[in-house]
Amino acid sequence: MTGSPETDRDQRDEEATQMLERTGDVKRHHLSTRIWHWFNASALLILLMSGLMIFNAHPRLYWGEYGSYDDPAWLEIASDGERGNTRIGPLNYDTTGVFGIAKDGEGVVRQRAFPSWATIPSTYDLASARRWHFFFAWLLALPLLLFMFRALFNGHVKNDLHIRRQEWAPKAIWRDFKNHIRPKPRHVEDATRYNILQKFSYIAVIFILLPVIILTGLTMSPGIDAAWPWLLDIFGGRQSARSIHFIIAFLLVTFFLVHIVMVLLSGPISQIRAMITGWYRLPADTMVAHSEQEDDQ
């Protein structure tokens, strides 16, 4: 390991530039990052879909320690047999065909909160959904722990995610934003470094959303609550933990959608190739040197 983050970064930029001159490729993702990315993407998708099936067993959410059919729910997906209704607080939405009531794969109308195409298994099967969920929860949680440790020690956090003082300037944020929505990178650095928007979302997902969704999941376990009652205090009770678990799942889906849109906008083949091989091929006209002036051209 070499000295300061700045030295590391300069060295990496230099290596990237040399490689770029030789082959047109820049090294972008560590092996641990790539393995974890795909592993996690699969585990999260299965957890989401089996989780939606588990939610279907009681499609109501509450705040506090307890909550059941006789208690006020802040979110409820229901059906009267004809129409599907999703209520969030006082707001009601007709969600016929998607939430509450929808056709399954064989065209049979089912009264379910989430439709069969969104759940694992696709039929109503709480026992199986729980088995899938609790198996893949291990596959999410253990690698996440390993990844977090590895990211702390292999420089991923220090070099790639740490937000530097100059990046906080409004002008810098605006410039990053403009570069980010551009379909192709103009500079090597645009392709080899995370901008502040990416840093924000990756820090939020890896170090906040994923740990909290795991901890709120554990808080729903009566066995874990006996071992670690402080979890109930952190999240304000089991039913609050269940609500937070659901909200974070929703935020992760939002992150996923934005992530996919950004990949599609910025050349999906080269992006996916980079996340598989680690190497990102820059467009031929990418500028190697970076200066403010060029940005304004």
Place this chain on the structure above:
Amino acid sequence: MNTPIIPRRKLLGGLAAGAGLALTGCDRLNESDGFRSILRGAESLNKASQRLITDRAALAREFPESAMSPIFRMNGTISPASDEYQQHQREGFANWRLKIDGLVSKPMELSLAQLMAMPAREQITRHDCVEGWSAIGKWRGPPLGLLLKAAGLSTRARYLVFHCADFFDGDPYYESIDLIDAFHPQTILAWGMNGGMLPVGHGAPVRLRVERQLGYKHAKYVMRIEATDSLSGIGRGKGGYWEDEIDYEWYAGI
């Protein structure tokens, strides 16, 4: 050197088709015995890791009266249909007897009055249904451990099986727990609920309270407690009605 960008429509179409295939694949995997036994592996891991981080005597949280649910939902069977049970109900359970047998040196038959005369524990705890809802109620009854000691539980015993008076689709409800949970201080045979007698809808005359596990383990309408060294000869061998019927986990701490 530029990689061509694939048409978005083609990509989205491919993704949707892929998702459809994946879903059918998941349903198939779900029905495969081999894959299910892999998934089931997580149950042992969950049990082992929970037992590892939990002291044997670690208590489920107990709440003040102010935290109790205004209405405690009745769930599962709320009125057993058998003639035998209905007669007990008409007689106010005066002729009902709780049998304790199996691997015990002194098989017992206890009346409700005898159970009520025993030292009782009162606890306000949270009941968590496997479906996701929770309710908080107050339970009162003798610790199961006291009864097992009185009956002279054999050292060969590994499980306690609770045979119940209610039937689902013609099969009697039953549940089972191991000795760690059987001797846990909060594991009681509750005859009282929320300050009164346990209502029929909640399992009168007694139901098991095994805090730290989900609701389906809390057998209602308990008629007989059998000590055994193996669950394989009981029901269809998985240790409980829902375990046999739809493959709920036997260890319901999660």
